[in-house]
Amino acid sequence: MDLKELYQEIILDHGKNPRNLRKTENFNKDAKGHNPLCGDNVHIYLKLNENKKVEDISFEGHGCAISMASASIMTDLVKGKEETEVKEIVNDFLDMIKEKEELQNKILNEDEKTKLMCLSGVKQYPMRVKCATLSWHTLTSAIDDFQKIVNTEN
Amino acid sequence: MNIDNIKKEFPIFDEKIQNNDLVYLDSANSSQKPRVVIDRIYDFYTKEFSNVGRSVHYLAVAATNLYENTRTSVQKYINAKDKNEIVFTKGATEAINLVANTFGQKYLEEGDEVLLTELEHHSNYVPWHFLRNSKKIKIEFAEINEAGEVTIEAIKNKITNKTKIISVTHLSNVTGAILPIKEIVELAHSKNIPVLVDGCQGAPHLKLDMQELDCDFYAISGHKMYGPTGIGVLYAKKKWLDDLPPYQGGGGMINDVKKTGISYGELPNKYEAGTMATAQVIAFNESIKFMEKVGIENIEYHEKELLDYGLDILRKNNSIKIVGNPKNKGGVISFIIEGVHPHDIATILDEDGVAIRAGHHCCQILHEKLKLPATARASFGVYNTKDDIDQLSKSIENCKKIFNL
Numbered sequence: 001m002d003l004k005e006l007y008q009e010i011i012l013d014h015g016k017n018p019r020n021l022r023k024t025e026n027f028n029k030d031a032k033g034h035n036p037l038c039g040d041n042v043h044i045y046l047k048l049n050e051n052k053k054v055e056d057i058s059f060e061g062h063g064c065a066i067s068m069a070s071a072s073i074m075t076d077l078v079k080g081k082e083e084t085e086v087k088e089i090v091n092d093f094l095d096m097i098k099e100k101e102e103l104q105n106k107i108l109n110e111d112e113k114t115k116l117m118c119l120s121g122v123k124q125y126p127m128r129v130k131c132a133t134l135s136w137h138t139l140t141s142a143i144d145d146f147q148k149i150v151n152t153e154n
Numbered sequence: 155m156n157i158d159n160i161k162k163e164f165p166i167f168d169e170k171i172q173n174n175d176l177v178y179l180d181s182a183n184s185s186q187k188p189r190v191v192i193d194r195i196y197d198f199y200t201k202e203f204s205n206v207g208r209s210v211h212y213l214a215v216a217a218t219n220l221y222e223n224t225r226t227s228v229q230k231y232i233n234a235k236d237k238n239e240i241v242f243t244k245g246a247t248e249a250i251n252l253v254a255n256t257f258g259q260k261y262l263e264e265g266d267e268v269l270l271t272e273l274e275h276h277s278n279y280v281p282w283h284f285l286r287n288s289k290k291i292k293i294e295f296a297e298i299n300e301a302g303e304v305t306i307e308a309i310k311n312k313i314t315n316k317t318k319i320i321s322v323t324h325l326s327n328v329t330g331a332i333l334p335i336k337e338i339v340e341l342a343h344s345k346n347i348p349v350l351v352d353g354c355q356g357a358p359h360l361k362l363d364m365q366e367l368d369c370d371f372y373a374i375s376g377h378k379m380y381g382p383t384g385i386g387v388l389y390a391k392k393k394w395l396d397d398l399p400p401y402q403g404g405g406g407m408i409n410d411v412k413k414t415g416i417s418y419g420e421l422p423n424k425y426e427a428g429t430m431a432t433a434q435v436i437a438f439n440e441s442i443k444f445m446e447k448v449g450i451e452n453i454e455y456h457e458k459e460l461l462d463y464g465l466d467i468l469r470k471n472n473s474i475k476i477v478g479n480p481k482n483k484g485g486v487i488s489f490i491i492e493g494v495h496p497h498d499i500a501t502i503l504d505e506d507g508v509a510i511r512a513g514h515h516c517c518q519i520l521h522e523k524l525k526l527p528a529t530a531r532a533s534f535g536v537y538n539t540k541d542d543i544d545q546l547s548k549s550i551e552n553c554k555k556i557f558n559l
Contacts, residue, residue, distance in 0.1 A: 003501075003502060003505050003556060006501070007498075007502075007556050007557075012556075012557060012558065016493070037513065038496075038497050038512070038513045038514075038528060039513060039514045039518070039521070039527045039528050040527075041527075062527050063495065063497075063527075064495035064496075064497040064498045065494075065495055065498045065557075066497075066498070068495075125501060127501075128497070128501060131497065
């Protein structure tokens with residue numbers, strides 16, 4: 001295991017200065033996520049336009065560098081994408097974190113993929129995988145209008 | 155037994171943990187086990203196993219005697235008046251649930267108050283919360299002061315004529331504050347209020363004398379006392395155990411069972427339904443003997459030395475903020491590093507073999523009060539040394555380096 005792979009510059013940067021850490025005005029979808037083991041909380045706000053495109057996405061919450069960076073990078077990458085594309089990105093990200101070696105995704109460009117791949121170091125730290133996935137599950141929940149709070153333990 | 159090389163008694167310290175020597179600073183969570191305890195479990199299962207208290211064959215009688223020997227050892231260790239005041243449970247959590255359930259059933263009614271403190275572990279809050287729903291009781295919390303301690307005045311402030319029981323921790327697993335239990339008990343008893351003490355952190359680190367403390371109930375966790383998991387103790391004054399209804403029903407706790415009715419067994423069987431954690435209870439006797447051999451005074455002295463040394467080193471580090479500053483403090487240091495989340499601290503320290511805990515330590519009420527979602531915590535046991543604390547300090551520096559602090 002290598003800490004440098006987990007705490008890459010880009011992760012530290014996004015962890016320290018998270019992008020889109022605010023509340024979207026006139027959001028039309030939102031969901032909350034909670035990790036009871038470490039107390040991390042995230043609230044995702046989403047504004048989909050009439051073409052089901054992500055006009056704006058933001059989040060509020062607190063957590064470790066991994067969870068903040070993951071939420072920050074996620075919001076950056078899905079902005080401007082269509083709902084179906086967002087779902088595909090979420091699924092491919094979760095596949096990468098859980099099983100696959102590489103990130104396989106047709107929607108993101110190479111730069112975006114590289115950015116997302118930075119989070120793959122967490123795979124070597126099973127106790128921290130939930131930190132990286134919390135905001136992604138919460139995003140799915142927001143899109144699907146799922147009423148229940150996402151909980152990493154249930 | 156020399157406390158300076160006591161690590162040798164704990165086989166886990168011979169192991170390499172991810173190629174590192176283990177620096178175990180998570181004893182408030184659970185302590186490591188000395189060889190005598192581990193061997194006792196193995197020996198019991200290989201040479202002596204039988205269920206207890208039921209059959210008349212040789213092994214059953216021998217196992218029953220061993221099981222009861224632990225009861226006597228615990229009684230002596232905590233200076234309880236009567237052997238039957240010791241009830242084995244699966245842990246301190248079950249011990250507190252037992253009291254909340256049975257005392258609640260018999261003595262609590264709508265509007266009655268249970269007084270806890272803001273320091274309580276979830277295991278000394280959630281069992282009482284159940285009674286909020288079932289009995290419509292109220293729960294009050296004695297407040298902490300800036301040092302992270304609960305004073306006798308804070309308790310006094312929250313006692314009303316509706317207070318029916320006070321349930322408080324002996325030693326906070328976050329701030330390390332040691333509560334003035336004797337004074338709390340005296341005050342409570344002057345108003346005819348019984349007191350339960352959550353002794354999870356008290357029992358492994360402080361000298362216990364039930365007759366002197368005079369509390370009504372004292373909950374003990376075996377696995378924090380160098381003993382096996384799955385074993386705890388409820389000390390309760392005999393008058394309460396005689397008076398309160400049984401907790402769980404099943405084999406072993408009955409006297410006579412008919413289609414038309416059931417009568418319950420005598421103490422201590424009344425509260426030990428079903429097959430208990432027999433091997434663990436028997437091995438727990440070795441934990442008690444181990445602690446007696448080292449001497450609780452020596453353990454207290456040793457851990458105080460480590461605490462002072464640790465506080466001294468960490469206070470010199472400007473990036474570290476220590477949570478709570480109680481005058482009377484046990485071997486627990488909770489801290490935060492500005493700019494690094496406790497979980498990141500724990501992961502980075504783990505890379506050097508330094509095991510700490512990060513999170514809310516099952517004390518969400520306290521963390522909410524402190525306005526901290528999480529803290530990092532180093533806690534000490536008899537096996538820790540000043541070298542462990544030096545390594546902690548070194549790994550914290552590495553943590554700062556990774557985060558460019």
